[in-house]
Amino acid sequence: MEKIRITPMQIFSLILLFELGTGLVVNLGMEAHKDEWLAVLLGMIIGLLLYAGYTMLYLWFPDMLPTAYYKLLLGKYLGTLLGIGYMVFFMYKASRDLMDGGLLVIATTLRETPVFIVNMLMMLTVAYTLHKGLEVLARTSLIFFAFMMVVGVLSLLLIAFAHIVDINRLLPVLGDGIGPVLQSVSRTNYQFPFAEVVAFTMLLPYLNHSKKGIKAGYLALLFSGLILSFGVATTIAVLGVDIAERSYFPMLITVGKASISDFIQRPDIFIVMTFIIGIYFKICIYFFAAVIGISNIFNIPYQKVVYPLTLIILTLTAGIGRSYSEFLLKGGKMLYLVDPIFFIVLPFILLIAAMIRKLVFRSRSGPGTGGGFGTGTGDGGMGGAGTGTAGTYTGAEGSSGPGCEIPGGGPGSGGGIGGGGS
Amino acid sequence: MIKRTIAIVLAFCCMVLMTGCWDAIELNRRAIVSGIGIDQAPEDERKLLVTFQVIIADEITGKTGRGATPTSTYSGTGYTISEAIRNASRQVPRLTSTAHARFIAISESVARKGITEVMDFLDRDSDIRLTSDVVIVKQEISAEAVTASLTPIGKITAYSLSQKAEFASKEHGENYTMEIDDIIRDLLTPGGGAVINGVGVVGDVNETGKKSSLEKTKSPLVVLEDPAIFKGDKLVDWLAPNESRGMVWIKNKMKKTSIVLEPDQEKGDIGIDVIRSKTGLQAKLNDPLHPVIQVSVNVQLSIREVNTAIDLKNPDMLHKIEAKANEAIAKDLRAAVQKAQSVNSDIFGFGEVVQRQSPAAWKKIQHQWGDLFPQLEVEYKVNSVIRNTQLRDRSYKFNQRS
Numbered sequence: 142m143e144k145i146r147i148t149p150m151q152i153f154s155l156i157l158l159f160e161l162g163t164g165l166v167v168n169l170g171m172e173a174h175k176d177e178w179l180a181v182l183l184g185m186i187i188g189l190l191l192y193a194g195y196t197m198l199y200l201w202f203p204d205m206l207p208t209a210y211y212k213l214l215l216g217k218y219l220g221t222l223l224g225i226g227y228m229v230f231f232m233y234k235a236s237r238d239l240m241d242g243g244l245l246v247i248a249t250t251l252r253e254t255p256v257f258i259v260n261m262l263m264m265l266t267v268a269y270t271l272h273k274g275l276e277v278l279a280r281t282s283l284i285f286f287a288f289m290m291v292v293g294v295l296s297l298l299l300i301a302f303a304h305i306v307d308i309n310r311l312l313p314v315l316g317d318g319i320g321p322v323l324q325s326v327s328r329t330n331y332q333f334p335f336a337e338v339v340a341f342t343m344l345l346p347y348l349n350h351s352k353k354g355i356k357a358g359y360l361a362l363l364f365s366g367l368i369l370s371f372g373v374a375t376t377i378a379v380l381g382v383d384i385a386e387r388s389y390f391p392m393l394i395t396v397g398k399a400s401i402s403d404f405i406q407r408p409d410i411f412i413v414m415t416f417i418i419g420i421y422f423k424i425c426i427y428f429f430a431a432v433i434g435i436s437n438i439f440n441i442p443y444q445k446v447v448y449p450l451t452l453i454i455l456t457l458t459a460g461i462g463r464s465y466s467e468f469l470l471k472g473g474k475m476l477y478l479v480d481p482i483f484f485i486v487l488p489f490i491l492l493i494a495a496m497i498r499k500l501v502f503r504s505r506s507g508p509g510t511g512g513g514f515g516t517g518t519g520d521g522g523m524g525g526a527g528t529g530t531a532g533t534y535t536g537a538e539g540s541s542g543p544g545c546e547i548p549g550g551g552p553g554s555g556g557g558i559g560g561g562g563s
Numbered sequence: 564m565i566k567r568t569i570a571i572v573l574a575f576c577c578m579v580l581m582t583g584c585w586d587a588i589e590l591n592r593r594a595i596v597s598g599i600g601i602d603q604a605p606e607d608e609r610k611l612l613v614t615f616q617v618i619i620a621d622e623i624t625g626k627t628g629r630g631a632t633p634t635s636t637y638s639g640t641g642y643t644i645s646e647a648i649r650n651a652s653r654q655v656p657r658l659t660s661t662a663h664a665r666f667i668a669i670s671e672s673v674a675r676k677g678i679t680e681v682m683d684f685l686d687r688d689s690d691i692r693l694t695s696d697v698v699i700v701k702q703e704i705s706a707e708a709v710t711a712s713l714t715p716i717g718k719i720t721a722y723s724l725s726q727k728a729e730f731a732s733k734e735h736g737e738n739y740t741m742e743i744d745d746i747i748r749d750l751l752t753p754g755g756g757a758v759i760n761g762v763g764v765v766g767d768v769n770e771t772g773k774k775s776s777l778e779k780t781k782s783p784l785v786v787l788e789d790p791a792i793f794k795g796d797k798l799v800d801w802l803a804p805n806e807s808r809g810m811v812w813i814k815n816k817m818k819k820t821s822i823v824l825e826p827d828q829e830k831g832d833i834g835i836d837v838i839r840s841k842t843g844l845q846a847k848l849n850d851p852l853h854p855v856i857q858v859s860v861n862v863q864l865s866i867r868e869v870n871t872a873i874d875l876k877n878p879d880m881l882h883k884i885e886a887k888a889n890e891a892i893a894k895d896l897r898a899a900v901q902k903a904q905s906v907n908s909d910i911f912g913f914g915e916v917v918q919r920q921s922p923a924a925w926k927k928i929q930h931q932w933g934d935l936f937p938q939l940e941v942e943y944k945v946n947s948v949i950r951n952t953q954l955r956d957r958s959y960k961f962n963q964r965s
């Protein structure tokens with residue numbers, strides 16, 4: 142692991158930029174129509190719960206990358222497979238966000254430019270930043286966080302003073318009952334963008350103060366949820382639910398509406414700017430997660446992985462959809478068919494595995510005594526795993542019930558944390 | 564050394580990419596469109612004739628001008644607006660850039676057939692802003708003539724027309740600025756339709772596009788007129804002045820307007836300004852199948868002219884005038900509602916008021932709204948307060964009489 146440390150403030154701004162990056166500008170699905178802002182709030186609450194789960198795993202293995210503790214919890218082969226699965230997922234997500242950014246840029250400003258060129262410029266920047274390391278990204282995020290806040294407040298003032306907000310357009314609240322809201326939350330709102338914070342599991346081990354860092358994460362999620370919800374409400378109150386629903390980038394149009402006499406016009410370019418910044422951080426974080434994970438799994442130096450993966454992500458975007466509609470449709474399908482596996486199901490299984498592991502270690506009275514476990518929960522026959530001495534471990538694949546012996550457990554600390562992974 | 568050479572070569576390769584935007588077209592290769600006029604093409608009923616008012620930058624800056632008109636028009640025909648734009652490019656030596664278009668003039672004949680097709684383009688296009696004003700050009704003149712007209716104040720007609728709309732709505736109270744998204748929302752009101760400002764010409768239409776028309780102090784002008792009322796996306800009628808004032812009032816867009824009253828006991832008029840106004844809409848759902856809409860207007864007035872000998876120092880007299888003002892305002896409101904009911908177009912969104920208040924009740928009546936609306940009972944509650952009488956209380960006539 143690199144000797145890099147990120148501060149709570151940096152993780153706060155990283156998470157906030159990550160959450161707001163795409164969420165604020167793209168259409169969030171609007172399945173709850175006028176009550177979308179409520180759905181976003183509910184989604185945030187679920188997102189906070191998921192984050193609590195992710196951090197629980199982190200606190201049990203504070204110095205290990207997730208790819209390392211996957212192996213620890215699920216065994217060598219299954220753990221590696223899961224690690225690779227997550228890395229592919231992160232890369233897919235990075236390429237989707239890249240495409241989102243590219244499409245906004247060509248839809249609004251660079252109409253004649255091929256989207257691949259726009260994506261390439263973005264990806265080169267991302268690769269360069271990551272080549273320099275996570276610390277650089279974290280410090281950059283502070284600057285852009287300040288910038289985003291200034292732009293956000295300015296746009297808000299513009300909208301407020303342009304007399305374009307009509308609260309009536311948000312009424313009636315829950316006109317069709319709570320049903321559509323819950324459906325919307327269950328399909329999209331908790332995942333996008335809140336559950337996406339799963340990418341940060343790869344970053345959390347770099348925190349210098351784990352407790353404070355986690356708290357900063359909660360705050361960032363809460364804050365971003367409130368901003369997003371407020372943003373959606375503003376969009377609907379300005380444009381009306383119909384126009385907001387039909388727009389690919391509703392926030393862009395909302396801010397574009399805010400012109401104050403002939404003096405301030407077309408402030409929407411600010412939104413394009415913030416969007417590009419947000420997208421940049423989102424790609425960076427997904428990409429960093431993928432890079433660090435792959436370098437960890439295959440034991441390749443981090444900087445050697447960056448550029449090949451850049452190429453992979455770039456080419457992924459080419460095959461992701463021929464039109465924006467197709468791209469969104471695929472994304473929407475992924476969002477409720479595939480994504481929940483990575484957001485909820487797998488972390489949940491890991492959590493259970495970790496709990497069982499903890500129980501087993503606690504019940505063990507001292508060194509030398511065997512302890513073992515298997516998951517009796519029927520989650521695809523997840524095998525138990527245990528630590529051996531410093532850094533090595535014996536994994537048990539698809540173990541047949543309890544009782545897999547662990548030879549001479551090392552100084553397994555009370556919390557059941559084994560030695561460093563790599 | 565080899566590494567270094569490769570690095571330098573790569574850096575030079577990157578320079579090719581960094582030369583700037585792929586599709587940058589500098590201002591000197593763009594024709595900035597300031598206004599768009601949409602007519603029916605003379606040769607084919609289904610075709611549109613789209614006219615662009617293009618700014619001639621040389622004439623605006625003055626130094627390099629040839630003394631020609633500051634704007635010029637180009638037009639093209641097509642079944643869709645985008646086709647017409649492509650066709651017009653045969654006439655324009657530059658790229659037509661619609662990002663700065665400030666008004667869209669639609670001719671009455673197109674509006675009578677339906678504006679959906681036109682509005683979709685305006686809504687979708689990523690260049691045209693939603694803040695552009697939309698106007699309907701009266702039958703006797705064409706949108707082309709309005710687009711081609713010149714203006715004495717300001718150089719660009721499109722901008723001056725959009726400013727006319729802005730100031731007329733601030734000062735006169737029979738219009739309010741109607742932008743693209745306002746109209747799309749109106750079109751989507753259940754059982755409703757759009758209301759769009761009208762535009763006419765005072766003076767000789769054929770003269771408006773000539774530079775010589777500006778050499779007189781009384782040149783022919785493009786003027787804002789009372790709005791047209793739509794049923795769905797089709798123009799059905801024009802509003803009369805009092806109807807449009809009532810409409811603006813009910814839509815809570817009233818900023819300022821003037822009311823003329825005649826007190827009971829004395830001869831002569833009183834001119835009153837509305838200085839602030841707020842309208843609230845409520846639905847009474849005692850009988851859910853027959854909702855009653857309550858329009859309540861709160862106005863602040865200021866007395867501007869008194870041509871009678873009444874005693875304005877006396878609050879009772881002010882109350883009497885307030886009561887008269889209430890009546891006058893209610894009359895406008897009633898006229899507007901009657902007009903809307905007569906063409907069965909819920910331009911005020913009364914249906915949405917019911918929906919806001921009780922989504923359940925709305926679900927029941929939503930399908931019969933077309934039948935309910937023309938017979939809808941509407942109550943008017945006007946409450947006005949005279950805040951001031953400018954710098955004098957009584958008129959000098961008051962002392963003259965005694």
